[in-house]
Amino acid sequence: MLGNAEQENFAYQRYANPTVSILEAKFRAIEHCSYSLAVNSGMTACLLAFRALLSAGDHVIVPHSVFYEIIEQLNYEVNHRGIELSLIDEYQAAAFERAVQPNTKMIFIEAPTNPAFLDINIPDLVELCNKRGLLLVVDNTFLTPACQKPLCLGAAVTLYSITKHINGHGDVMGGMVSTNKPELFKALKYHRDSAGLIVDPFSAWLTIRGLRTLPLRLKKHTDNAHAVIAMLREEFPKLEWRAVWSTKSAQTNGISPSLHTGLIAIVFPSRETATSFVRHLQLIRIGTTFGNIESLCYHYGSFSREGSTDLEKIGVPDGLVRISVGLEDSDDINADIRRALQLAKQSTTTARG
Known part of the structure; x- marks a missing residue:
């Protein structure tokens, strides 16, 4: 047996x-x-x-x-x-x-x-x-x-x-x-x-x-994500962001602000600005997955049909870019996001004339 x-x-x-x-x-x-x-x-x-x-x-x-x-x-x-x-x-x-x-x-x-x-x-x-x-x-x-x-x-x-x-x-x-x-x-x-x-x-x-290495990696994901949000708050205070630890029920659901997966999203005012931001990123690569040691981003609006309401139906803004904050040095991650945000703003302003 x-x-x-x-x-x-x-x-x-x-x-x-x-x-x-x-x-x-x-x-x-x-x-x-x-x-x-x-x-x-x-x-x-x-x-x-x-x-x-x-x-x-x-x-x-x-x-x-x-x-x-x-x-x-x-x-x-x-x-x-x-x-x-x-x-x-x-x-x-x-x-x-x-x-x-x-x-x-x-x-x-x-x-x-x-x-x-x-x-x-x-x-x-x-x-x-x-x-x-x-x-x-x-x-x-x-x-x-x-x-x-x-x-x-x-x-x-x-x-x-x-x-x-x-x-x-x-x-x-x-x-x-x-x-x-x-x-x-x-x-x-x-x-x-x-x-x-x-x-x-x-x-x-x-x-x-x-x-x-899961606890060690999660701690680094957490610390790097908080560094990104701190930079956004200080340098881009009007920019909307979302995070796994910031929802209304996060603490009720048992999520600690000091240990999570470091997943965030930046919500741009338009699909075009979000697309420009993603194109100007250099360190952070496009990826449909998340949770890797490398930082990854994904803009659903770039892959939806022009004029489609599919994303709107499921509550996803056209300008939402999900970022899986990785384990690189936080200064490097912030520098990449900062540069892409500045270039995206310039590109959008130029396009509008």
Whole structure:
């Protein structure tokens, strides 16, 4: 007998692997939870929750501003599996409660949302879900379990892309699903194992390497992000900015101003100014991901259709540029942002004549 209830079955890699199991154990320790399952991407983690925990006729409530591919997954579930979906544009608990129907099974959130940094109060939604018998599923990729612990606040399930800060080196694709509920773990594990969604051992090994420096990296991300915001406040006081630690519910959700992921956004008055800013950056590179040791930025408005209202519908201004503040010297990061801001202002002024 190679495996039993107390010992994982390593006879078949689709079910378990020693390296993957070590990663899952380390993740449980960070998350302070009972169960964690490593999968092959963050989007797989989302799909696993929908496939394992929702059935035909079940209703799920989702903020309109969550990562757009999550909405695409859910639309597929609506069209092909009979799931019912409500997208809401107000994110207070009262708005979620108004959307609850007799067949509602799940509320799925990001806190804060990606990439608009819109505020969602996790304890308020935990209270609502407990009252109405719903599952609260939290995509916690933006903050990692080292900075925000939704399960400790009462959420049913947390999801992660370990591709981002958790690995931190830009050389892994993977995801994680965690819960404290044995019945949910059983359903999630069955679907992961039967579909072959487990992360590969080498990616697990690289992620274990990343976990060893996670607190050190997060501290540097934090310090550098605060240095950027201090510079913006002093030198560009009229410029709007957003950050993972500055939302209304940040402290209620357990986010410490002294340890977070250093994710920020600068909101420019126009799409054109934001595009010019990104083009003038030299140290900070364009990247659709975040959480690497290198600073990265992404301007969603540059990739949306001219005149499209798609971003507006999900609460993302055309001029929003998300910046994943990296581990470079803060003076170098600030110098790059300062120079790009000045050149973007000059370019916009020249273009207007």
